[in-house]
Amino acid sequence: MIVGHDKAVEAFDSARRSGSLHHAWLLAGPKGVGKATFARAAATRVLADAAGPKVDLPGLQTPTEHPTARLVEARSHPDMRLLERLENEKTGALARNITVDQVRGLAELFDLTPSMSPWRAVVIDAADDLEKSAANALLKMLEEPPANCVFLLVSHAPGRLLPTIRSRCRALSFQPLGDDVMASLLETHAPTINAAERARIIAKAGGSVGRAVAFAALDLARLQDAAAKILRDGDPTNARRADLAIELGRKGAAERYAAFLDLVPTLIALEARRHSGRQLERALDAYAQSRELASLAPRLSLDPASTVFQLGGILASVASRPVP
Structure with a gap:
C-alpha cells in the first residue's frame, strides 16, 4: 500500500481507469520517499487488471495472492522488466550505471507477443543512473513507444535527465513524508526501536523513510x-x-x-x-x-x-x- 502520496496515486489511477494511460511517467522527488515502491505497485496493478482476475481494490493495491503480484514479487513476470544497476558477481558492488546493453535488452520484451495480457511494463530505478548512451537508447523508445506499454522512471534529480526524456513523460511529484506517516512506516520497518529513538530518527531523516530505516539499521x-x-x-x-x-x-x-x-x-x-x-x-x-x-x-x-x-x-x- 502506498502511503503519503495520495495525489500521485489518484493521478495515475485516474489515468489508468480512464483507458488513456500515458506511456511514460516520471516519478520525481527525494530519495527514500517511496517512488520505487510506487513504480512497482503501479506496474503490478496495470498488469494484474489486464491479465485478470480483475482487482477489486482502490488505488494501486493488488492482493499479494494475485498471480501477477506473485510473479512481480519473484521478478519473473514475463511482461515486466526492472532496470537497475547490476551487481558485480565477484565484488558484490553495484555497477556505476545502467548500461546501454540493459536498455537495448528491452527489445526482447517488445519483439515478443505479451504472454499474459496485451500490456507490458518497464520500471527504471533510477533513471538518473542511465549512462549517456543508455539514456539516448531509452529516448528512442519513448519517442516511438510500443503499444500497450507503460514506462515508469524513478528519478531523484530530474533536472539532470535529458530534457527530451522529461518532455515525453508525464511527471508525478513526490514530497518528503510527514512525521505521522514516517512514524507509522518506522513501526513496520524498524519495530525494535523505542519511541524516543524513533522520534529522534524522524527529526533527522528529512521526510525520507529510506534514510530513516538506514539510520535505525546503520x-x-x-x-x-x-x-x-x-x-x-x-x-x-x-x-x-x-x-x-x-x-x-x-x-x-x-x-x-x-x-x-x-x-x-x-x-x-x-x-x-x-x-x-x-x-x-x-x-x-x-x-x-x-x-x-x-x-x-x-x-x-x-x-x-x-x-x-x-x-x-x-x-x-x-x-x-x-x-x-
Missing part, C-alpha cells in the same frame, strides 16, 4: 551528529573529518559510506534554509559541490576515506567565516 544518527558539528562549528584542525574518514574508509563500512554520501547534501540543504546573504551563498555552493562529489564517487570508484575527508571540508566551508 547507526547513521551518530554520523549525522558528527557531520552536523562540522557544518555548524567548522573543523579548524581537520580532526573531525579525519575521524569520519577513518571510520567510513574501513572494510565492512560500505553501506554506511554509501548512506553518508546521500546524507551530506541533504544536511547542507537543510542548513541552507537557516541562512541568508553570504552564508546562504556558501551553503548553496557547498550543496552543489557535495552533491556532485557524492554522485561521482561511486561511479568513479573514488577512495572512500579520501571522499569522506573531502566532504568534511565542504561541510566545514559552510561554517567558516568569509575573509574580510
Whole structure:
C-alpha cells in the first residue's frame, strides 16, 4: 500500500481507469520517499487488471495472492522488466550505471507477443543512473513507444535527465513524508526501536523513510551528529573529518559510506534554509559541490576515506567565516 502520496496515486489511477494511460511517467522527488515502491505497485496493478482476475481494490493495491503480484514479487513476470544497476558477481558492488546493453535488452520484451495480457511494463530505478548512451537508447523508445506499454522512471534529480526524456513523460511529484506517516512506516520497518529513538530518527531523516530505516539499521544518527558539528562549528584542525574518514574508509563500512554520501547534501540543504546573504551563498555552493562529489564517487570508484575527508571540508566551508 502506498502511503503519503495520495495525489500521485489518484493521478495515475485516474489515468489508468480512464483507458488513456500515458506511456511514460516520471516519478520525481527525494530519495527514500517511496517512488520505487510506487513504480512497482503501479506496474503490478496495470498488469494484474489486464491479465485478470480483475482487482477489486482502490488505488494501486493488488492482493499479494494475485498471480501477477506473485510473479512481480519473484521478478519473473514475463511482461515486466526492472532496470537497475547490476551487481558485480565477484565484488558484490553495484555497477556505476545502467548500461546501454540493459536498455537495448528491452527489445526482447517488445519483439515478443505479451504472454499474459496485451500490456507490458518497464520500471527504471533510477533513471538518473542511465549512462549517456543508455539514456539516448531509452529516448528512442519513448519517442516511438510500443503499444500497450507503460514506462515508469524513478528519478531523484530530474533536472539532470535529458530534457527530451522529461518532455515525453508525464511527471508525478513526490514530497518528503510527514512525521505521522514516517512514524507509522518506522513501526513496520524498524519495530525494535523505542519511541524516543524513533522520534529522534524522524527529526533527522528529512521526510525520507529510506534514510530513516538506514539510520535505525546503520547507526547513521551518530554520523549525522558528527557531520552536523562540522557544518555548524567548522573543523579548524581537520580532526573531525579525519575521524569520519577513518571510520567510513574501513572494510565492512560500505553501506554506511554509501548512506553518508546521500546524507551530506541533504544536511547542507537543510542548513541552507537557516541562512541568508553570504552564508546562504556558501551553503548553496557547498550543496552543489557535495552533491556532485557524492554522485561521482561511486561511479568513479573514488577512495572512500579520501571522499569522506573531502566532504568534511565542504561541510566545514559552510561554517567558516568569509575573509574580510
